[in-house]
Amino acid sequence: MHTSGQNGHHRTFAAVTGASSGIGYELALCCARNGFDLLVAADQSTIYDAAETFRAYDVAVDAVEADLATIEGVDRLYVATRERRVDLLFANAGHGLGAAFLDQDFARARHLIDTNITGTLYLIHKIGRDMRERGHGRILITGSIAGYAPGAYSAVYNGSKAFIDSFSFALRAELKDSGVTVTCLMPGATETNFFRRAEMVDTETGQSQKDSPADVARIGFEAMMRGDGDIVSGWKNKVISTVANLVPSAVLAEQYGKMAEPGSGIRK
Numbered sequence: 166m167h168t169s170g171q172n173g174h175h176r177t178f179a180a181v182t183g184a185s186s187g188i189g190y191e192l193a194l195c196c197a198r199n200g201f202d203l204l205v206a207a208d209q210s211t212i213y214d215a216a217e218t219f220r221a222y223d224v225a226v227d228a229v230e231a232d233l234a235t236i237e238g239v240d241r242l243y244v245a246t247r248e249r250r251v252d253l254l255f256a257n258a259g260h261g262l263g264a265a266f267l268d269q270d271f272a273r274a275r276h277l278i279d280t281n282i283t284g285t286l287y288l289i290h291k292i293g294r295d296m297r298e299r300g301h302g303r304i305l306i307t308g309s310i311a312g313y314a315p316g317a318y319s320a321v322y323n324g325s326k327a328f329i330d331s332f333s334f335a336l337r338a339e340l341k342d343s344g345v346t347v348t349c350l351m352p353g354a355t356e357t358n359f360f361r362r363a364e365m366v367d368t369e370t371g372q373s374q375k376d377s378p379a380d381v382a383r384i385g386f387e388a389m390m391r392g393d394g395d396i397v398s399g400w401k402n403k404v405i406s407t408v409a410n411l412v413p414s415a416v417l418a419e420q421y422g423k424m425a426e427p428g429s430g431i432r433k
């Protein structure tokens with residue numbers, strides 16, 4: 166077992182993907198405030214600025230700039246653990262993509278799938294195996310309440326989160342007696358770079374009042390530390406996800422589309 170820290174005691178080591186902004190940045194802050202060492206990753210060099218901020222909490226921080234949509238990118242992140250045992254994995258990196266599916270650039274739609282699904286699963290597969298072998302670890306996966314509803318004008322994203330939400334519950338069941346917990350954080354609309362990056366700023370959802378990423382991250386962090394299976398952040402989102410379970414998919418897709426259609430936020 167790898168140990169570190171001044172006295173040779175094991176310090177908690179957390180890996181957070183998508184830690185350069187939004188929910189992932191706040192999740193990494195929760196870790197830093199708790200005195201956990203960090204390995205943080207994102208696709209652009211802004212991850213190094215974020216790492217500097219986390220270091221102010223007197224924890225060891227390594228940062229990796231890698232496209233986690235690729236096998237090589239995930240491999241690079243894994244190598245950067247330097248065989249130190251990861252106690253907490255926050256598989257959070259992800260992005261959306263607005264517009265009607267047939268109007269989307271397929272390369273971008275594929276990048277979404279490769280990031281939100283393939284890269285996320287590959288990382289969990291690697292680190293999850295190590296955790297299972299040790300009989301110890303916690304995994305938080307950032308899903309979404311979008312996974313409850315097929316979403317016109319966000320079809321690929323919502324599908325990717327339906328996958329992730331579903332996968333998370335299944336993995337948790339498989340790891341039931343292993344000492345490894347899996348928690349699915351399902352936020353609703355949150356004030357991050359998400360809508361800009363997905364080119365959904367002009368949609369009704371993009372223009373709506375959103376949750377604070379700090380609140381969402383704190384709720385997810387606490388649920389993970391308790392070992393809960395899932396957490397929908399915020400009462401409004403709890404209502405939405407409960408209602409979504411009762412409404413037929415065809416209706417959900419159309420309703421969602423009204424809020425996600427390009428221009429829907431500036432028509433009113």
Ligand SMILES: NC(=O)c1ccc[n+]([C@@H]2O[C@H](COP(=O)([O-])OP(=O)(O)OC[C@H]3O[C@@H](n4cnc5c(N)ncnc54)[C@H](OP(=O)(O)O)[C@@H]3O)[C@@H](O)[C@H]2O)c1
Binds near residue numbers: 183234258260
């Ligand atoms: N905001 C919402 O309304 C909302 C709601 C429900 C769920 N979520 C989920 O929350 C998670 C975090 O998103 P956010 O809202 O915090 O958005 P954000 O502010 O855009 O943060 C996304 C983070 O993921 C990283 N990332 C995205 N694609 C990546 C890739 N291919 N490789 C490496 N890093 C990548 C980004 O880094 P770079 O900038 O360097 O690419 C950034 O650090 C996502 O999984 C998202 O789907 C968001």
